[in-house]
Amino acid sequence: MRLAQSGEEAAFEELIRRHQQRVFGLVNGILRRREDVEDVVQQVFLKVFISIKRFDLRAAFSTWLYKITVNECWDYLRKKKVRPLVYETDLSEEQVSRLDGVVSAERPPESPARRAETKDLLDQLLNELPERDRELLVLKEVEGFSVQELAEMLDLNVNTVKVRLFRVRARLMDVYHRRVGPQPNPSAVKGRSKTDGIEI
Amino acid sequence: MESKFNQGACSEFEALLEDHLTGDLSGADAKKLAEHLESCAACSSALEQAAPSVELLRTVPATADPGPGFSRVVMARIRAEMSKRGEQKSIWLPFISLAWRFAATATLALAVLVTFDAVRHSQYGPQTNLNYATVTETRDLFPDPSSPPANRDEVLMMVADTDHGKH
Numbered sequence: 522m523r524l525a526q527s528g529e530e531a532a533f534e535e536l537i538r539r540h541q542q543r544v545f546g547l548v549n550g551i552l553r554r555r556e557d558v559e560d561v562v563q564q565v566f567l568k569v570f571i572s573i574k575r576f577d578l579r580a581a582f583s584t585w586l587y588k589i590t591v592n593e594c595w596d597y598l599r600k601k602k603v604r605p606l607v608y609e610t611d612l613s614e615e616q617v618s619r620l621d622g623v624v625s626a627e628r629p630p631e632s633p634a635r636r637a638e639t640k641d642l643l644d645q646l647l648n649e650l651p652e653r654d655r656e657l658l659v660l661k662e663v664e665g666f667s668v669q670e671l672a673e674m675l676d677l678n679v680n681t682v683k684v685r686l687f688r689v690r691a692r693l694m695d696v697y698h699r700r701v702g703p704q705p706n707p708s709a710v711k712g713r714s715k716t717d718g719i720e721i
Numbered sequence: 722m723e724s725k726f727n728q729g730a731c732s733e734f735e736a737l738l739e740d741h742l743t744g745d746l747s748g749a750d751a752k753k754l755a756e757h758l759e760s761c762a763a764c765s766s767a768l769e770q771a772a773p774s775v776e777l778l779r780t781v782p783a784t785a786d787p788g789p790g791f792s793r794v795v796m797a798r799i800r801a802e803m804s805k806r807g808e809q810k811s812i813w814l815p816f817i818s819l820a821w822r823f824a825a826t827a828t829l830a831l832a833v834l835v836t837f838d839a840v841r842h843s844q845y846g847p848q849t850n851l852n853y854a855t856v857t858e859t860r861d862l863f864p865d866p867s868s869p870p871a872n873r874d875e876v877l878m879m880v881a882d883t884d885h886g887k888h
């Protein structure tokens with residue numbers, strides 16, 4: 522880090538290599554399948570390169586990097602005035618049965634092509650969620666950011682993040698039921714508490 | 722349309738419900754939630770409503786690593802950007818330098834003028850004005866005897882002055 526701060530290009534390149542996947546995930550999670558993801562990621566690292574001398578070594582580099590990334594994404598969305606896509610058409614019967622298969626306990630193994638299709642269908646559902654809540658859910662569940670990381674990069678309380686996540690999950694399922702049909706198989710709805718003997 | 726399931730979830734248990742769904746709940750908190758769920762139908766329904774989202778979202782793959790070449794692409798862009806900035810700086814550098822010189826000269830000239838004016842005022846300014854005022858006032862009261870009288874009053878004054886000398 523000190524070498525990168527002193528302007529050593531090789532050290533900075535190593536920093537990029539270490540963090541590029543997470544930054545890509547973060548940008549992709551916020552912008553969602555936009556063609557400018559790579560450009561925004563490059564812009565993030567350029568900003569980091571310019572301002573790395575001001576970074577306080579006592580702080581966590583990843584938190585600082587993620588904050589810059591989130592701000593860059595929001596700037597991008599503001600500049601482009603991007604509005605989330607709204608899918609007005611109903612899902613076909615085949616699409617419904619595929620999504621039903623995803624949430625049911627007896628899910629058959631899917632081919633990569635089918636998985637891609639399912640992802641497209643899920644994208645349609647996710648697009649109906651409020652932008653900021655959708656970001657939280659995707660970053661947590663898809664890109665694997667922890668609640669702590671999300672709270673730090675978004676300047677939120679950890680508890681607030683958890684509450685918002687829980688609410689947006691219910692909202693996603695609400696959209697799902699509206700588009701797909703009734704409540705899925707309850708056997709798929711089991712909790713994951715670590716305490717022995719407690720099953721909800 | 723809002724979810725009929727989630728409207729009744731107890732706000733103080735929502736964070737625990739989220740932890741439970743992601744498998745991050747253990748110990749006393751897990752026990753506390755389990756006891757609460759036994760007696761709270763609203764929270765149980767909310768949990769039932771939200772739980773399938775875990776499976777649903779698991780089907781979405783995380784963003785793949787852009788690969789080892791990406792860092793080189795970024796470094797190339799950084800170098801290009803930095804050299805562009807350097808060039809932009811060097812294009813404007815002579816103009817900036819000239820502008821600074823102009824500014825410095827103008828400031829110096831202004832300072833000299835202000836100092837000169839201040840010194841001039843402190844030496845002559847107020848006294849000259851005072852003297853001028855005194856002369857003007859005296860001239861009004863006692864007009865110059867060698868000049869012809871300007872009006873009737875001055876004529877009378879001259880006559881009186883002459884008579885006074887005779888007595």
